[in-house]
Structure formats: C-alpha cells, structure tokens
Amino acid sequence: MTSIKIDDDAEPESIEEAGILEADVGARFDQQLANIDPKLKIDIDPQSHRDLRPEMMFIREELRQAKGQTLALCVKCAIVLNNYCDFVQIIKMLWEIALCAIIIYLIKHFFFSNVNPSMDKLPGPPRKFLLGSALEFVGYTQTEMFEKIIEFPKLYGNRIGVKVFNRYILHVYTPKDIEVVLSHSRNITKNITYEFMKPWLGTGLLLSTGAKWHKRRKILTPAFHFEILKNFAKVFEEDSRNMVNDINSRLKRGADVLDVMPFLSDYTLYTICETAMGTKLGSGDTQAKLDYKKSTLSIGSLIMQRLTRFWLHSDFTFYLSSLGKEFKKCLKDNFAFTDSVIEERRQQKANITKELKETDGKKRLALLDLLLEAEGKGEMDLEGIREEVNTFMFEGHDTTAMALTFGLMLLAEHRKVQDLIYEECISIFGNSDRTATTAELAEMKYLEATIKEILRLYPSVPFIGRLITEDFYLDETHVTKGTEVVVHIYDVHRNEEYFPEPELFRPERFLMNGDKTHFSYIPFSAGPRNCIGQRFAMQEMKYMLSDIIRHFILSPEKMGFRPKLKTDLVLRSSEPIYVKFSSR
Numbered sequence: 001m002t003s004i005k006i007d008d009d010a011e012p013e014s015i016e017e018a019g020i021l022e023a024d025v026g027a028r029f030d031q032q033l034a035n036i037d038p039k040l041k042i043d044i045d046p047q048s049h050r051d052l053r054p055e056m057m058f059i060r061e062e063l064r065q066a067k068g069q070t071l072a073l074c075v076k077c078a079i080v081l082n083n084y085c086d087f088v089q090i091i092k093m094l095w096e097i098a099l100c101a102i103i104i105y106l107i108k109h110f111f112f113s114n115v116n117p118s119m120d121k122l123p124g125p126p127r128k129f130l131l132g133s134a135l136e137f138v139g140y141t142q143t144e145m146f147e148k149i150i151e152f153p154k155l156y157g158n159r160i161g162v163k164v165f166n167r168y169i170l171h172v173y174t175p176k177d178i179e180v181v182l183s184h185s186r187n188i189t190k191n192i193t194y195e196f197m198k199p200w201l202g203t204g205l206l207l208s209t210g211a212k213w214h215k216r217r218k219i220l221t222p223a224f225h226f227e228i229l230k231n232f233a234k235v236f237e238e239d240s241r242n243m244v245n246d247i248n249s250r251l252k253r254g255a256d257v258l259d260v261m262p263f264l265s266d267y268t269l270y271t272i273c274e275t276a277m278g279t280k281l282g283s284g285d286t287q288a289k290l291d292y293k294k295s296t297l298s299i300g301s302l303i304m305q306r307l308t309r310f311w312l313h314s315d316f317t318f319y320l321s322s323l324g325k326e327f328k329k330c331l332k333d334n335f336a337f338t339d340s341v342i343e344e345r346r347q348q349k350a351n352i353t354k355e356l357k358e359t360d361g362k363k364r365l366a367l368l369d370l371l372l373e374a375e376g377k378g379e380m381d382l383e384g385i386r387e388e389v390n391t392f393m394f395e396g397h398d399t400t401a402m403a404l405t406f407g408l409m410l411l412a413e414h415r416k417v418q419d420l421i422y423e424e425c426i427s428i429f430g431n432s433d434r435t436a437t438t439a440e441l442a443e444m445k446y447l448e449a450t451i452k453e454i455l456r457l458y459p460s461v462p463f464i465g466r467l468i469t470e471d472f473y474l475d476e477t478h479v480t481k482g483t484e485v486v487v488h489i490y491d492v493h494r495n496e497e498y499f500p501e502p503e504l505f506r507p508e509r510f511l512m513n514g515d516k517t518h519f520s521y522i523p524f525s526a527g528p529r530n531c532i533g534q535r536f537a538m539q540e541m542k543y544m545l546s547d548i549i550r551h552f553i554l555s556p557e558k559m560g561f562r563p564k565l566k567t568d569l570v571l572r573s574s575e576p577i578y579v580k581f582s583s584r
C-alpha cells in the first residue's frame, strides 16, 4: 500500500498554475501509466483534498483503469505520485541495466573470453553458436561414445580442435605431438574430466598436481622399488597358484568356460590388497568385497554419463539428479571397504614397527605402511591416507584385470602364441611345477613381448588428459594456458607407420623393435606423470599369464569374436568375454 501525503502548503496558487501543472503532469503521466505496476495500490486520503477548489482537481481516467478505482487527484498529489513513479522507474531501469550487465558478463565469460585463433583453425567436429560441440555426445551410450571417438581422426585428421562452450580441447594422435605434451615438466595438471573423480579419489597421486603431487610421488615411489617388488614375488606367486587351482576345480565340476573379467578382477584385487595394502582378503566373496567391486564399476559408468550431460557438470545439479544420488551411494560402499583395509593395517602397525627395529630399518615398507608412517611423522592425515588407498586400490587392480581379460581373449584365438610362451616356460622350468623367480621372469622375453602386444591393442587407459598451465607450440598451433589436451593412447598404438597391420596380434613386433618405440607406444603414459605401478603391473601379469599357459590350453568360445569397447575410466568390454580352458 503506497500512501501519498499531501503537503497543503505546496498547493498551487492559481487555477492557471494548476492548469499548467496538470498539462505537464498529465503528459508525463500518460507516458508512465503504462508502466505502473498494477499491483501498486495507491491510497490517497480523501480528507486531505477536502479544502481544494474543484478546478484544482483532475481525474486521470487511465489511473482508474489501471487501478480499478476512480481517483480524484489534486495537482499536488499528481506531482507527488508522478515523482514516486519516476523513482520506481529509475530503480527499475537501474535493475534492468544491472541485469543486462550481468548477462553480458556471463555470456562473455562462458562463451567468448577464451579465443584462440590457432585452435579455431584446427579441424574438428561442427560447432554450434555459443554451445560449440557441447551436444556432440549427448544421449550416447558408453559404447557409442567410444565408437564415435575412434572415428574422429578418420574424419578430422591427427590434430583436432574441439570447443565446448568456452573450453578448448585439443586432441593429439601422433608420437611427435604426444611427446611434446607428455614430456613437458610443468604441464602436469589433469584436465577437467578428472574433476568428476575427485569426490572418489580425492587429490591422491592420480589427480593431484603441483607441490602436493611432487610430495606424494616422493613419499610413494619407494613402495615400487625393485627390492619391494622382490618381496611381493611371494604374493604374486601364491595368488597366481590359487587362481590356477580355482580354474582346475571349476574344470572338475565341468565348468570349463569362464567369464574371465570378474574372475580375473577378483585375483588382481587380492593381489593389490595383499601387496600394497598388506591386508589378506581371503578367498570367497564377503558383502563388503562385492559392494566394492560393484560400486567401482558403477562409479566409472556414472562419471561417463555425467561427462556427456553438460547440465550435470555443476555439483549443484548433479547431486540433485538421480545419477548424483546413485553416485553418493556408490561412494559410501566403496569407502566402507577401503576404510576397513586401512583399519586392519593400522591394527597391525605394532608388528611393522617391531619388524623395522629387527631389521635396523632396512625392511622396505609397503605402500600403506609408508602412508601410515608419514601420518606418524605428521606429513599426512587420515584423509590423505584414504585418498591414496582409494587411488591405488582402483588403479592397481582394475587396470591389470582388464589387460589380463583382453590378453586371455587374444591368446585364446592364437594357439601359436600360447605354444611359444609354453615352450619358453619349459625351457626354464623343464617338467618342474615350481613357480618362477623374479630373475627367471625377466628371462621370459616372448611372454614380455606378448604382454606388450596385448597392451598395444587394448591399453587399459586408452586416453589421458592434461590442463595446460604453461603455453607451448605444436608447430604453428599455439596451445595456450587453460586449453585441455587429450592424448589418444588407443589410436597412437594403431598408427600404421609404427605398427604395420595394426589390428593383427603379433607379439614378435616387440622382439624386433625392443624398446625403441618411443612415444608411439605408451600404455603406461610417459614423462613425469607416467604410471608409478608399471613394473608392479608387468610382474603381476607375467606371473598370472605364465602360470595359466603352463597349466591350460585356451580356446575362444566363439572364433573371431571382438567385443564392443566402451568409454570408461579404464578400457572395458561392453559384453562378457568367455574363454574355454582345458588342462595341458
């Protein structure tokens, strides 16, 4: 309710003056009445008009219409009301100007603040006004996404520029470009895609950057020292022997065809828990273990779905959505398991300290022990331990499980390769059933070449990303700060120039090339942020594959079967991979 007070002293002196005022005020009213908020109630006290002469009154019909009531206004009232309306108009106008300024700022910030003509020149998928290529993957399944990404170099060439809103994303495929990106000592920050993993892995070794990453890498590198891997040999041996026994008992029950992915994933999980975490899981599925495996698979898939829906990129919208709610539930299950692993090791801490004393500190600590030791020295807190344990549990078991899965699929179709590995094993062990020493594993050159070839065709991490923090050039392309770069490992491994007939599974390539593949072969990435666990992974895979081939002949369930691949945190098959086992 707006009350208009009349200052009687300001009453016009004469009818003429009132007439002039009315004409003036009336004209201005006519302009403004259209803008008066119809909800505005104007209450003019009729008592205050009682002494006014009738000539000094005028009725604005428009006001009556606008307010649904007849108002008799004296000229002074009209002036006051008019001034009031002017004031409201000014405020409204200022608000509109501010709103426009905010919108212009946001549009500029989100769509136009990042302009890089040399990136704009690069070929790439079509761009829509303002959105760029933001709609490119909307509605795609993970399998369709993978197929589309693989098509990119065929459509647009070997250096591709993509713009999504204001983000430039450079895709590189050639060893020459990849070398520049990965060797850069200061461009070590991961790109925005990895942000979606942070609620899960925190800023552990995989996701951290700058000083934190340097400090953590220094603390954790000793956990992958050659001597430590030697200590792990016993666990690798035991787990691969258990795996062989498990397959044997299945064969006795007549179950000779295995869905290999979940099977292998169990064993790589046992191995990472027992080696890096110092915790024996025991065979058989507990609910916590099942929840961990299920939630790890779901987390990857939910992150991929979020990635393709740009409106879920903000935490606010994501956690309101059903995907976000499911994601939270998966994190809870995942953390419950990893927390129990930490707790169990913490309980054994007294034993570790005793062992350290007995060996004069010469005993090398496993990863989790190093973390607990760092906690004791005040270099790390519980949150820090948790993010590293989550990082290593995931990176340390899913990557190797997928490599072994694709490995068994390829070996099953290539009997000759199996025979060559078998012969290599016989040349070392003869008829003995004993397991290999680390020195003997190092001698298995053909097996090593086979694993390399498996990882060439099916690199567990098919793409990696960086956020550029320091400008550099790729020939004439100026890659500026803020640009994201995606390195296509899967594609560079299929470059015909380096790997003739790239789709063929041919381990001999690595016997001839040795290690002179440079940046054309990077399953473990390269440069400062390469895989810290690569020797661990190679050793684990050697133990498992050699033990399988020494005991079984593999054959495919369906000859020529190639599963559809899907984009995920690691390279996955979209359908089960079955392999038939028979005893040698």
Ligand code: HEM
Binding pocket: 190, 205, 206, 207, 217, 276, 391, 392, 395, 396, 397, 399, 400, 403, 455, 459, 460, 461, 464, 465, 522, 523, 524, 525, 528, 529, 530, 531, 532, 533, 534, 536, 537
């Ligand atoms: C076949 C097996 C494996 C493959 C193909 C693989 C591949 C890779 C690749 C490509 C990266 C770089 C990721 C990036 O730049 O975003 C990486 C990083 C990493 N990997 Fe592996 N990995 C394997 C096994 C393992 C194992 C067994 C562990 C641990 C025991 C491990 C732990 C890590 C960690 C912690 C990083 C982050 C390193 C850093 O940024 O400093 N990986 N891995």
